[in-house]
Amino acid sequence: MTIPLTRRHFLRSASxxxxxxxxxxxxxxxxxxxxxSLTADxxxxxxxxxxxxxxxxxxNRLLTCYRAHNSQKLPYMYPLAGPISGLSLTSETALxxxxxxxxxxxxxxxxxxxxxxxGFERGQIVSQGPTIGKVTxxxxxxxxxxxxxxxxxxxxxxxxxxxxxxxxxxxLRFIDWDIEWSAVENVVIQKTNHSLFxxxxxxxxxxxxxxxxxxxxxLSGEKATFGKPSAWCxxxxxxxxxxxxxxxxxxxxxxxxxxxxxxxWFTRDYGFMSPTAFNFMxxxxxxxxxxxxxxxxxxxxxxxxxxxxxxxxxxxxWIKEA
Numbered sequence: 356m357t358i359p360l361t362r363r364h365f366l367r368s369a370s371x372x373x374x375x376x377x378x379x380x381x382x383x384x385x386x387x388x389x390x391x392s393l394t395a396d397x398x399x400x401x402x403x404x405x406x407x408x409x410x411x412x413x414x415n416r417l418l419t420c421y422r423a424h425n426s427q428k429l430p431y432m433y434p435l436a437g438p439i440s441g442l443s444l445t446s447e448t449a450l451x452x453x454x455x456x457x458x459x460x461x462x463x464x465x466x467x468x469x470x471x472x473x474g475f476e477r478g479q480i481v482s483q484g485p486t487i488g489k490v491t492x493x494x495x496x497x498x499x500x501x502x503x504x505x506x507x508x509x510x511x512x513x514x515x516x517x518x519x520x521x522x523x524x525x526x527l528r529f530i531d532w533d534i535e536w537s538a539v540e541n542v543v544i545q546k547t548n549h550s551l552f553x554x555x556x557x558x559x560x561x562x563x564x565x566x567x568x569x570x571x572x573x574l575s576g577e578k579a580t581f582g583k584p585s586a587w588c589x590x591x592x593x594x595x596x597x598x599x600x601x602x603x604x605x606x607x608x609x610x611x612x613x614x615x616x617x618x619x620w621f622t623r624d625y626g627f628m629s630p631t632a633f634n635f636m637x638x639x640x641x642x643x644x645x646x647x648x649x650x651x652x653x654x655x656x657x658x659x660x661x662x663x664x665x666x667x668x669x670x671x672x673w674i675k676e677a
Contacts (some may be wrong), residue, residue, distance in 0.1 A: 407485060407521060408424065418520065423485045425479075433456070440603060442557070444590075445555055461553075463546050463547045463550060466543060479504065486498050496520075499516050509540070510538065512539055529655060531606045533650075534650040536647060542643075551630070552631075559593065563625045564595070569661045570583065570632075582619045582621075587609070588620050608670050609651075610650075610674060618630045619631075
């Protein structure tokens with residue numbers, strides 16, 4: 356039986372001389388807004404919300420946090436813990452491009468706005484308040500609606516995002532992003548390399564840090580993978596802060612039903628990857644007012660390298676899902 360983490364219940368139980376399991380105290384930040392899944396027993400999956408941040412833990416180790424504070428350029432997820440080491444497979448920010456925010460969705464050159472980097476006056480993706488959706492034994496759903504706008508100006512675009520975090524096995528974590536991206540006014544997006552779903556990997560798993568970059572065709576490194584269509588790209592390497600030579604990686608998979616068939620990838624050996632057609636298109640992309648597109652991505656946090664994680668088979672299994 357789980358015991359609600361409340362002072363009243365604790366005092367009642369103590370007065371009745373009932374033996375209680377050890378309860379690790381929460382920090383002040385973590386205790387602001389617990390959900391029903393946060394119990395006295397930290398084993399398995401727990402999730403709780405502190406304002407615009409949603410924290411997800413597995414066996415009381417931080418797995419990830421969805422961060423959607425309005426002081427940010429855009430919402431993002433950080434950390435993304437490796438399933439074995441617990442070390443983040445992404446960097447929250449890193450030079451020389453500090454606007455890369457771990458795992459995120461954004462775009463530059465949208466009706467003259469910049470929803471990717473630079474100051475907020477150029478544009479900001481503003482969360483309307485994330486919520487925790489369905490929680491199961493090994494998964495949690497995050498729901499959010501975001502407005503794309505300049506401060507004080509009308510909304511240009513909106514997106515509704517459903518993020519499903521799943522502990523698939525001791526060696527695998529899935530983070531599925533389903534996005535409905537809508538035009539509030541007629542939208543024109545010019546050619547840009549700053550676009551769409553992206554990740555900035557941790558230094559120890561990227562080529563410049565001694566790691567590897569590979570795609571579904573088995574091509575390696577920036578020169579071979581840049582601009583090439585592929586089902587997925589992956590960074591993996593030995594964790595620098597581990598004494599056990601732990602090998603882990605992170606992959607992004609793009610669903611073949613996304614609007615851009617055979618989408619090319621923007622990759623960098625320093626740790627950036629994004630499946631984006633917008634850097635390679637010959638003419639601007641347009642979306643009429645009140646129209647929308649559906650986008651699906653799967654992020655895989657895995658032990659081992661891309662081959663050991665069987666990423667090709669994981670991709671096939673994913674696209675077979677309803």
